[in-house]
Amino acid sequence: MPGYLVTIIAALAAAAVALVAVEATHRLMRRLGHRSLVMTELTEHAHRPFQVATTVLAVQFAVRFSTGYAVGTTARQVLLHLLVLAVIATSAWFVASLLVVVEDTTLARFRVDVPDNRHARQVRTQVVMLRRVTIAVIVVLAVGVMLMTFPAVRGIGAGVLTSAGLVGVVAALAAQSLLGNVFAGLQLAFSDAVRLDDVVVVEGEWGRIEELTLTYVVVQVWDDRRLILPTSYFTSTPFQNWTRTESAVLGTAEFDVDWSIPVQAMREELRRLAEGSDLWDGRVCVLQVTDATGGAIKVRALVSAANAGSLWDLRCLVREQLVAWVRDNRPTAMPRMRAEVGDAGSNLAWQWVQPRRAARPRADGGMPDDARLFGGGDDGNARSEAFVGPDEPADARR
Structure with a gap:
């Protein structure tokens, strides 16, 4: 029988044996891997590169050990060199697939579909x-x-x-x-x-x-x-x-309103809106007057939400509802330019509108809790501790 036919037959036989062995191993791993995540990942990601690498390696050994029947020295050396290159490439492919298995197995232990997923996202970033x-x-x-x-x-x-x-x-x-x-x-x-x-x-x-x-x-x-x-x-x-x-964040909604706005009533309306919305996470709901210059005052509503998407919707909701509340319940507090002519004592009916309900003061005379960002609760007290200045002792802020 010619030498090249013996080499071809040996290579085909080696490839067949390798394919059968890999397939048998694959079926065994699938049967044993129902309860093992590692086995499942190996059967999904590493099966094909392992099959190709094993087949190429088997063919390379078959050609190498059938040297007595090779067709010629030059042709044999070229063929063996090509097979060595193929073995190196397929082995690299197989090692890379094992890395994918390790990555998927590691990431499966850290869920990112939960509210507090900061550590899981950190691990995921580093592994990738x-x-x-x-x-x-x-x-x-x-x-x-x-x-x-x-x-x-x-x-x-x-x-x-x-x-x-x-x-x-x-x-x-x-x-x-x-x-x-x-x-x-x-x-x-x-x-x-x-x-x-x-x-x-x-x-x-x-x-x-x-x-x-x-x-x-x-x-x-x-x-x-x-x-x-x-x-x-x-x-x-x-x-x-x-x-x-x-993931929890704070956001603001600011309003320019007239000086006649009843701040405490607006603060109570903000609290009612926040408590009636499923977007609020229950941490921060504060309304403060942050500026009072010119012909208007600036009122800032500060609310919190569990994530940035919920915060965006909550800010829009607060802005929309408070604008409607001012328009419907306190129209005299809408931003306006004044030009008063008449009684300097402000005794005319149109010059002053009595508030419908007086603000409820605290029993101790202090600020209400929903008027304080740095205090008024556990979250506010923690924020106050975090923002104490370098030259100001913490006790001085209390």
Whole structure:
């Protein structure tokens, strides 16, 4: 029998044996892996690369050990070299698939569909970044090993090492921006400055971190636009992260009203609105007069919500309902320009409107709880402790 036929038959037989063995292993793992997440992930992600790598390795051994029947020295060496390259490539594919299995197994332990998912999003960001870096390293190493199988490349290795310093400097200067973004991406992943699904304000846009790579970050803006920024932006430019410590946030709604507004009545209306809405998380509901200059006063309603989306809807609801309340119940408190002609003693009926209900003072004469941002409750007292100035003792604020 001709030598090349023996080689072909040996290669086909080895491939068949490898395919049968891998299929049997796959079926066994599927049967035993119903209760094991690792087994399930291996059967889903690592089956195909393992099958290809095992088959190529078996064919390579069959061709190598059937040398006595090879067709010719040159053809045999070329075939073996191609098979070695295929073994290296498929092995790298298999190792990369194992990394995907490790990533999915790790991420399955941290749920992001729960209200308090800050730690889960942090782990998810770091695992995804690590997988991308590791896969890139595996690809580079595989290509390097494949190149080293060529004798010509091994022969010029000394010259390459000699000029590596100069080439490295030139490459670093040419890819300075790219390398800066890569290192910035690693810094973001492990410094916990920003994570996947964080709510941020960048470039005047409010959105959510949708994708975080080594070179760029994709921010999904609230109106479903995508803002793509280099990772170095987040290490060199200030930005707002609303969910770095927790998803609960505070928001304001401001009003310019007349000086005749009954502030306590408006404060009670804000409390009623907040308590009647499922958007409010029950933490903060404060109404304060923040400015009183010119012909109007500025009233700020501060409310809290469990997440940024709920806060946006709650702010809009508060703004809409309080505007309607002022219009329907306190029309004299709407913003206006005065030009009074007549009684200087303000005794005319149109010059003053008595409030329908007097404000309810506290028994101790202090400010009501819903008029205080830094105090009036556990959350306000904690906020007061956090914002004590460096030269002002905490006891002086009480």
